Amino acid sequence: SYVLTQPPSVSEAPGQTARIPCGGDDIGSKSVHWYQQKLGLAPVLIVYDDSARPSGIPERFSGSNSGGTATLTISRVEAGDEADYYCQVWDYDSDQWVFGGGTKLAVL
Amino acid sequence: QVLLVESGGGVVQPGRSLRLSCAASGFTFNSHGMHWVRQAPGKGLEWVAAIWYDGSKKFYADSVRGRCTISRDNSKNTVYMEMSSLKVEDTAVYYCARVRAVTIIDAFHIWGQGTTVTVSS
Numbered sequence: 001s002y003v004l005t006q007p008p009s010v011s012e013a014p015g016q017t018a019r020i021p022c023g024g025d026d027i028g029s030k031s032v033h034w035y036q037q038k039l040g041l042a043p044v045l046i047v048y049d050d051s052a053r054p055s056g057i058p059e060r061f062s063g064s065n066s067g068g069t070a071t072l073t074i075s076r077v078e079a080g081d082e083a084d085y086y087c088q089v090w091d092y093d094s095d096q097w098v099f100g101g102g103t104k105l106a107v108l
Numbered sequence: 109q110v111l112l113v114e115s116g117g118g119v120v121q122p123g124r125s126l127r128l129s130c131a132a133s134g135f136t137f138n139s140h141g142m143h144w145v146r147q148a149p150g151k152g153l154e155w156v157a158a159i160w161y162d163g164s165k166k167f168y169a170d171s172v173r174g175r176c177t178i179s180r181d182n183s184k185n186t187v188y189m190e191m192s193s194l195k196v197e198d199t200a201v202y203y204c205a206r207v208r209a210v211t212i213i214d215a216f217h218i219w220g221q222g223t224t225v226t227v228s229s
Contacts, residue, residue: 048215
């Protein structure tokens with residue numbers, strides 16, 4: 001089955017740029033979506049189709065998918081960005097939807 | 109207001125069955141694919157099942173195939189998850205989610221608040 005790999009944690013100081021990678025076999029051929037989940041709450045879609053943002057999501061959140069890795073970039077990190085972040089794809093070979101293991105962002 | 113509200117969770121013994129419901133409002137329910145996603149305590153998100161907008165196609169994670177059945181009633185704006193032969197490892201918060209556009213492979217845009225299933229003797 002398809003596997004998405006994320007680092008367990010990333011930390012960054014306020015005002016800096018945080019980058020969260022998501023790796024998977026031939027991930028460049030897939031559409032990658034990103035979700036933010038704050039403690040005790042349901043996930044929120046923050047990036048879809050590699051780099052598009054739903055309405056209401058700040059421009060500080062951006063995504064890319066190239067060079068064998070999908071990346072969520074959070075510019076000008078704020079304390080309120082502390083959360084778990086998950087990447088997700090649809091695996092067309094198995095007709096299954098796959099989440100990465102999640103990355104906890106700590107704002108120092 | 110677009111809303112998904114799950115219900116039906118609870119404490120159940122191993123081997124028993126449970127039916128989860130997800131009531132939708134604020135959008136044209138019969139135009140969107142729907143999913144169930146779960147999250148075990150302290151763990152990450154795990155996709156469970158999906159159903160086309162019209163119920164004609166269904167998909168399951170390997171971990172639940174044969175034990176779970178997803179269905180929908182478009183006249184009631186509700187999607188269901190029937191779970192049988194429950195195992196301790198099925199303990200989780202279960203979320204229903206609506207796809208962003210129409211196609212079932214689109215991102216999960218709208219999420220419910222979740223319903224908790226605890227499998228324990």
